[in-house]
Amino acid sequence: xxxxxVQMRTPAExxxxxxxxxxxxxxxxAAAERAAAFERLKAKGLxxxxxxxxxxxxxxxxxxxxxxAILPPNTYLMPSDRICIEAIPTIMFGNGKMQLAQDIALPIxxxxxxxxxxxxxxxxxxxxxxxxxxxxxxxxxxxxxxALLEVPGGSKLSVHLAFVxxxxxxxTKETFSVSSRVIINVGAGAELLVYESHEGSQRSRxxxxxxxxxxxxxxxxxxxxxxxxxxxxALVLSTLAxxxxxxxxxxSLNFSMGGAVARxxxxxxxxxxxxxxxxxxxxxxxxxxxxxxxxxxxxxxxxGTSRELFRTVADDEAHGVFQGKIIVRPHAQKTDGQMxxxxxxxxxxxxxxxxPELEIFADDVVCAHxxxxxxxxxxxxxxxxxxxxxxxxxxxxxxxxxxxxxxxAVSDETLRDSLAMLISExxxxxxxx
Amino acid sequence: MLEIKxxxxxIDDKKILNGLTLTIHPGEVAAIMGPNGSGKSTLSYVIAGxxxxxxxxxxILLNGNSILEMEANERAAAGLFLAFQYPLEIPGVAxxxxxxxxxxxxxxxxxxxxxSPGDFMRKVRGAAEKLGINPDMLKRPLNVGFSGGEKKRMxxxxxxxLDPAYCILDETDSGLDIDALRIVAEGVNALRGAGRGMxxxxxxxxxxxxxxxxxxxxxxxxxxxxSGGPELAHELEKDGYANYxxxx
Ligand SMILES: Nc1ncnc2c1ncn2[C@@H]1O[C@H](COP(=O)(O)OP(=O)(O)OP(=O)(O)O)[C@@H](O)[C@H]1O
Ligand SMILES: [Mg+2]
Numbered sequence: 142x143x144x145x146x147v148q149m150r151t152p153a154e155x156x157x158x159x160x161x162x163x164x165x166x167x168x169x170x171a172a173a174e175r176a177a178a179f180e181r182l183k184a185k186g187l188x189x190x191x192x193x194x195x196x197x198x199x200x201x202x203x204x205x206x207x208x209x210a211i212l213p214p215n216t217y218l219m220p221s222d223r224i225c226i227e228a229i230p231t232i233m234f235g236n237g238k239m240q241l242a243q244d245i246a247l248p249i250x251x252x253x254x255x256x257x258x259x260x261x262x263x264x265x266x267x268x269x270x271x272x273x274x275x276x277x278x279x280x281x282x283x284x285x286x287x288a289l290l291e292v293p294g295g296s297k298l299s300v301h302l303a304f305v306x307x308x309x310x311x312x313t314k315e316t317f318s319v320s321s322r323v324i325i326n327v328g329a330g331a332e333l334l335v336y337e338s339h340e341g342s343q344r345s346r347x348x349x350x351x352x353x354x355x356x357x358x359x360x361x362x363x364x365x366x367x368x369x370x371x372x373x374x375a376l377v378l379s380t381l382a383x384x385x386x387x388x389x390x391x392x393s394l395n396f397s398m399g400g401a402v403a404r405x406x407x408x409x410x411x412x413x414x415x416x417x418x419x420x421x422x423x424x425x426x427x428x429x430x431x432x433x434x435x436x437x438x439x440x441x442x443x444x445g446t447s448r449e450l451f452r453t454v455a456d457d458e459a460h461g462v463f464q465g466k467i468i469v470r471p472h473a474q475k476t477d478g479q480m481x482x483x484x485x486x487x488x489x490x491x492x493x494x495x496x497p498e499l500e501i502f503a504d505d506v507v508c509a510h511x512x513x514x515x516x517x518x519x520x521x522x523x524x525x526x527x528x529x530x531x532x533x534x535x536x537x538x539x540x541x542x543x544x545x546x547x548x549x550a551v552s553d554e555t556l557r558d559s560l561a562m563l564i565s566e567x568x569x570x571x572x573x574x
Numbered sequence: 575m576l577e578i579k580x581x582x583x584x585i586d587d588k589k590i591l592n593g594l595t596l597t598i599h600p601g602e603v604a605a606i607m608g609p610n611g612s613g614k615s616t617l618s619y620v621i622a623g624x625x626x627x628x629x630x631x632x633x634i635l636l637n638g639n640s641i642l643e644m645e646a647n648e649r650a651a652a653g654l655f656l657a658f659q660y661p662l663e664i665p666g667v668a669x670x671x672x673x674x675x676x677x678x679x680x681x682x683x684x685x686x687x688x689x690s691p692g693d694f695m696r697k698v699r700g701a702a703e704k705l706g707i708n709p710d711m712l713k714r715p716l717n718v719g720f721s722g723g724e725k726k727r728m729x730x731x732x733x734x735x736l737d738p739a740y741c742i743l744d745e746t747d748s749g750l751d752i753d754a755l756r757i758v759a760e761g762v763n764a765l766r767g768a769g770r771g772m773x774x775x776x777x778x779x780x781x782x783x784x785x786x787x788x789x790x791x792x793x794x795x796x797x798x799x800x801s802g803g804p805e806l807a808h809e810l811e812k813d814g815y816a817n818y819x820x821x822x
Binding site: 519520521523524525526527528529530531532534535538539541542543545546 | 661
């Protein structure tokens with residue numbers, strides 16, 4: 142028998158193991174789940190590019206260290222107003238800890254998840270979360286807080302989850318880590334808008350790992366918009382895990398421009414028939430940024446519909462990744478799935494890795510995927526320039542149009558306008574350079 | 575004055591223009607007629623500043639200054655306008671947004687003030703109405719799904735709004751029905767005069783019945799092979815290009 146090759150632990154892996162041993166006594170609840178996730182981490186280590194799901198985002202190489210978790214400073218970490226939408230009830234998370242719930246009124250109920258875990262009234266082991274995923278595992282092992290939201294059936298609500306991962310002004314830490322778990326139970330027939338904003342320190346190389354679970358009851362309608370304007374140096378890991386009961390509808394948009402390395406995972410499971418999913422992504426990256434959108438859409442029951450539309454704009458030497466897997470289980474007849482990933486490469490050194498996959502085990506389904514990657518159309522640029530637009534402005538107009546299509550699903554006009562504004566600002570910085 | 579002097583142009587090592595010389599004086603309307611593939615659109619693209627072409631010899635002067643080193647947008651700001659033979663579709667960019675961006679960019683390049691939103695709307699609405707363009711079309715993405723005739727009208731709308739010194743119209747008549755031809759020709763005629771020069775590329779005499787040119791040039795194999803007055807267009811309509819193509 143060939144000898145087993147034992148991979149040497151990286152400094153980050155060693156530090157993670159030490160961290161858990163040191164922190165575990167103080168972590169709230171879910172001891173068995175944390176321990177199980179920890180054993181997997183210990184056995185397999187961080188996923189390297191040899192693990193298929195992490196082929197383009199080699200976490201083992203990218204995670205150089207495993208810095209300590211920090212608590213929020215004594216003052217509240219307020220979201221910046223460029224992504225703060227007025228008139229939406231807001232729950233603020235400072236370094237993953239639920240700090241303040243503003244204008245939250247009944248009928249929604251909000252609890253800090255740390256307390257709920259402590260009392261054993263909630264677990265970190267929701268059946269549909271891909272527990273074998275190493276990023277979710279890391280979250281399970283270390284998360285201390287977050288929130289548990291109950292949206293009663295039939296209600297109609299909006300909520301802003303404002304995540305700020307930052308240091309006290311006087312704190313000079315070069316690195317820190319934060320994680321949180323938010324679980325939202327959406328009752329039957331309820332309508333919910335979840336706006337999730339992520340921002341953080343511009344001066345430290347922090348690591349964040351936030352997981353949001355959405356459990357949609359029958360006929361529930363959820364619009365979920367996640368905006369990543371995290372710090373330039375950050376390693377931003379995030380996961381959305383959702384399950385859709387019969388007739389439920391979910392639109393989820395990941396709008397991503399922050400972080401040195403960002404990976405957003407969406408794991409969606411159909412629990413009931415006739416559910417509809419509209420999964421979207423708008424990504425703008427530049428410099429040496431790396432942004433990965435990985436999704437697994439699991440049609441486990443018949444008559445599910447899914448649409449995936451991901452658009453990436455990569456400038457300079459930035460690298461975009463799209464991995465989309467649609468699984469249609471043997472019984473999931475009449476599934477209708479359409480997935481598209483389109484990338485625009487503005488920089489000569491920019492790159493995109495597109496990996497759409499269909500795993501179809503049922504025979505009566507309509508599924509398709511398409512992936513494109515290319516530069517802006519020169520003939521269109523010439524047409525715009527011939528009307529007087531300087532090249533960068535012509536490019537900006539085309540990029541706004543390219544990403545704008547993804548924003549069309551955002552029903553709140555103020556929110557849509559402010560996302561469009563973020564795109565314009567991103568493009569303006571490009572023009573100024 | 576727009577002067578094209580002994581212009582030689584290649585694309586991918588293929589010679590397309592072979593020593594073309596042509597002058598358009600302020601206020602003059604010149605027509606170019608010529609067989610398919612003779613290089614008419616190429617000439618219009620090279621004047622407008624499309625980058626794919628290599629000028630191996632000759633020059634293009636606008637009011638005495640060479641424009642060869644200028645970018646397409648700089649040429650536009652200097653007063654050149656090309657109405658495309660095949661206007662491009664720009665998905666996701668509302669026509670109104672585009673018109674505003676173009677007008678503002680040119681105003682900025684010329685050091686002029688931008689129009690107020692109210693003045694802009696009035697100007698666009700007024701010009702659109704004259705060209706029989708439904709205001710709803712201005713909300714749609716630029717040229718996307720527009721009919722051939724609608725695209726051509728949209729080109730003339732842009733020309734009207736941008737107020738250029740020299741206009742090149744590349745087969746603006748193709749794809750137009752009889753009424754549209756008249757409306758578009760009226761739009762073009764309204765822009766005549768005031769020192770504005772025009773170069774009208776067409777295959778058909780009927781456009782020149784509406785837009786009566788001061789001069790007619792025949793182009794073949796990348797050069798001007800014959801120049802004359804409006805009567806030359808009638809001759810061509812009758813006899814075709816055979817004589818000129820052989821001579822070229
Ligand atoms: N990118 C290119 N590569 C190679 N040849 C080209 C290219 N573009 C144009 N040509 C050739 O140059 C010649 C002139 O084309 P052009 O479009 O200028 O003709 P035209 O006079 O406008 O014709 P038409 O009346 O059909 O519009 C043609 O033979 C065409 O095939
Ligand atoms: Mg042509």
